[in-house]
Amino acid sequence: MEFIKDLSGGFSVIENLMVSGAREGKFGVAIIYSPNSTASAVFTSNKVVAAPVNYTKNVLKKGIISAVLVNSGNANCFTGKKGFKDCETLAELVSNDLNLPKDEIAISSTGVIGREMPIDIISKVAYESLSKLGNGPENSLAAAKAIMTTDTFPKECAIEVTLTTGETVKIAGITKGSGMIAPNMGTMLSFIVTDAVIPSDEINKALKKSADISFNMIVVDGDESTNDTCLMMANGTSNVEVVNEGKLDSNFQEALNYICIDLAKKMARDGEGATKFIEANVYGAKNETDAKLAAKSIISSNLFKSAVFGGDPNWGRIVSAIGYSGCDLNPDIVTIAIADDSDDVDLVCNGKILAFENTPNLKRAEKIMQSKNVKVNIDMHLGDGEATAWGCDLTYDYVKINAEYTT
Incomplete structure (x- = not known):
């Protein structure tokens, strides 16, 4: 999209925003300091909800967030009243250090479930992080690293968007997540800041739209976490309003979609133990709902995911996953193809099988399945849903990582 420009430096591209990160062993703390920002968030739909999720939901009722403290290494989930009290302790710590109202400080956590927060360690690391607040690329990177758990690389993104009015604003974000990733968000934390002027209720509507086509469309293992949070803040330093006459600028929504999809794909690519990245594209479904059902079913299939790991072009696992997804499907007209960065081949075309033993299509499919990036392209020929x-x-390593996670 011509109106979106990728930037380097993560959060450092946003004025009046300071961030930091620090670690002590497996425990990390990131601080995001953006005074008097309008804000909203989307959260996990798990019925077991971590204390920081409930705490931050209460804070967001005001619609203003001035700082966020994010800790890794402990989820502060299933910890009862003490877990909520620990959130209050951390918020008070930030409030006193930055001279901010306590009810403008959000808390977010990720890590092991069911263990009390080691509040002394987290507090110590929090003070260290607060002492390192800054607006440089190194500060953004430190924050992205501080929230990592089983992630193998930090994840950040920054863009500049030209609005339909010709004015420009910037959006930047960081995220973490590589396991317990499933539709309806996963064990992911994502924090997005824009310099645009936008009310909190409009942030909520825009963020829900973006999350629905990004964070809600990734699967690593099918498990949904208790701590999932995607929080967005707008500090307004550009003085550019992106809501005019009650309507959000369409370019701003597209840019928010872009950054959320970028961060979501980075999480999927960094799935625990992963060796290959999978993209499932569904076209011609009866409607968008059916297309989402089919695409997520393919990505969620452990049989197909195992086949990708082994380089096996077993397209029967693809059509089976579509078949039980709940979407409308006519096997007599469906087209199934796989692709990588240099080739694509039909396995089934309009219901006719093209890839069977010793055929050229199967040979090409076998080669494609060895690639690091594997795409599945499905045309249902039933409508315009995409x-x-x-x-x-x-992989084997996924089992190993999670077999030894707390030991």
């Missing part, structure tokens, strides 16, 4: 989902292969 959707894309992202995920990764299922």
Whole structure:
């Protein structure tokens, strides 16, 4: 999209925003300091909800967030009243240090479920992080690293968007997540800041739209976490309003979609133990809902994910996943293809099988399945519904990582 320009430096591209990160062993703390920002968030739909999720939901009732403290290494989930009290302790710590109202400080956590927060360690690391607040690229990177758990690389993104009015604003974000990733968000934390002027209720509507086509369309393992949070803040330093006459600028929505999809794909690519990235594109579905069902079903199939790991072009697992997804499907007209960065081949075309033993199509498919990036393209020939989902292969290392997670 011509109106979106990729930038380097993560959060450093946003004025009047300071961030930091620090770690002590497996425990990390990131601070995001953006005074008097309008804000909203989307959260996990898990019925077991971590204390920081409930705490931050209460804070967001005001619609203003001035700072966020994010800790890794402990989820502060299933910790009862003490868990909520620990959130208050951390918020008070930030409030006193930055001279901010306590009810403008959000708390977010990720890590092991069911263990009390090691508040002394987290507080110590929080003070260290607060002492390092800055607006440089190194500060943004430190924050992205501080919130990592089983992630293998930090994840950040920054863009400049030219609005339909010709004015420009910037959006930047960081995220973490590589396991417990499933539709309806996963064990992911994502924090987005824009310099645009936008009311909190409009942030909420825009963020829900973006999350629905990004964070809600990735699958690593099918498990949904208790701490999932995607929080967005607008500090207004550009003095550019993106809502005019009650309507959000369409270019701003597209840019928010772009940054959320970019961060979501980075999580899928960094799935625990992953060796390959999978993209499932569904076209011609009866409607968008059916397209999403089919795309997520393909990405969620452990049989297909295992086949991708082994380089096996077993397209029967693809059509089976579509078949049980709940979408409308006519096997006699469906087209199934796979692709990588240099080739694409039909396995089934309009219901006719093209890839069977010793055929050229099967040989090409076998080669494609060895690639690091594997795309599945489905045309249902039933309507105009489209959707894309992202995920990764299922490997031996995934089992090893999660078999030894707390030991």
